[in-house]
Amino acid sequence: xxxxxxxxxxxxxxxxxxxxxxxxxxxxxxxxxxxxxxxxxxxxxxxxxxxxxxxxxxxxxxxxxxxxxxxxxxxxxxxxxxxxxxxxxxxxxxxxxxxxxxxxxxxxxxx
Amino acid sequence: xxxxxxxxxxxxxxxxxxxxxxxxxxxxxxxxxxxxxxxxxxxxxxxxxxxxxxxxxxxxxxxxxxxxxxxxxxxxxxxxxxxxxxxxxxxxxxxxxxxxxxxxxxxxxxxxxxxx
Numbered sequence: 001x002x003x004x005x006x007x008x009x010x011x012x013x014x015x016x017x018x019x020x021x022x023x024x025x026x027x028x029x030x031x032x033x034x035x036x037x038x039x040x041x042x043x044x045x046x047x048x049x050x051x052x053x054x055x056x057x058x059x060x061x062x063x064x065x066x067x068x069x070x071x072x073x074x075x076x077x078x079x080x081x082x083x084x085x086x087x088x089x090x091x092x093x094x095x096x097x098x099x100x101x102x103x104x105x106x107x108x109x110x111x
Numbered sequence: 112x113x114x115x116x117x118x119x120x121x122x123x124x125x126x127x128x129x130x131x132x133x134x135x136x137x138x139x140x141x142x143x144x145x146x147x148x149x150x151x152x153x154x155x156x157x158x159x160x161x162x163x164x165x166x167x168x169x170x171x172x173x174x175x176x177x178x179x180x181x182x183x184x185x186x187x188x189x190x191x192x193x194x195x196x197x198x199x200x201x202x203x204x205x206x207x208x209x210x211x212x213x214x215x216x217x218x219x220x221x222x223x224x225x226x227x
Contacts (some may be wrong), residue, residue: 044201046216100153
């Protein structure tokens with residue numbers, strides 16, 4: 001599975017747009033990119049998944065450049081409740097098997 | 112709609128004791144997984160199952176056993192608990208349209224296990 005690198009932590013203020021970038025230089029041709037969110041005392045929750053270009057849902061957007069060696073999770077107008085750990089996963093079987101969750105990015109949203 | 116339910120939510124054991132963690136799902140998903148999460152770290156896969164009656168080892172299987180006798184249940188057993196197994200345990204499920212599915216996982220809220 002492709003190794004991912006993402007910032008350990010980020011701070012933001014309510015109402016701002018937050019962009020979390022994940023590097024995955026050795027992504028394979030068939031790999032998908034998946035992001036999860038985890039709140040304290042809860043299990044991770046699927047946010048968004050993409051293969052190339054841009055994907056948007058009701059929660060976030062995922063931007064993937066043409067070379068696919070990085071991806072950016074964009075959270076529009078964050079609120080205090082978006083304070084959580086965000087994990088970037090890359091792999092063909094990001095739904096299981098040898099899924100590797102790194103340490104993730106701790107996002108802290110301030111008032 | 113319960114989704115993925117883990118029992119118990121908390122447990123304290125003494126070294127050498129045994130116990131079983133239960134994961135139950137009502138989503139009719141084929142795949143089920145057990146992870147452990149240690150402070151400040153991501154999740155590590157212990158064991159997984161691709162269907163009723165089948166199990167396989169993940170990244171950190173030593174000291175654990177699992178069973179999937181029914182599609183909706185996945186059991187994680189600790190035969191002789193050790194302090195190094197103090198952790199938060201998460202169960203997850205996913206559907207599978209094919210072997211190389213990219214279906215996202217659905218997680219339970221975890222079992223906090225302390226071993227003294």
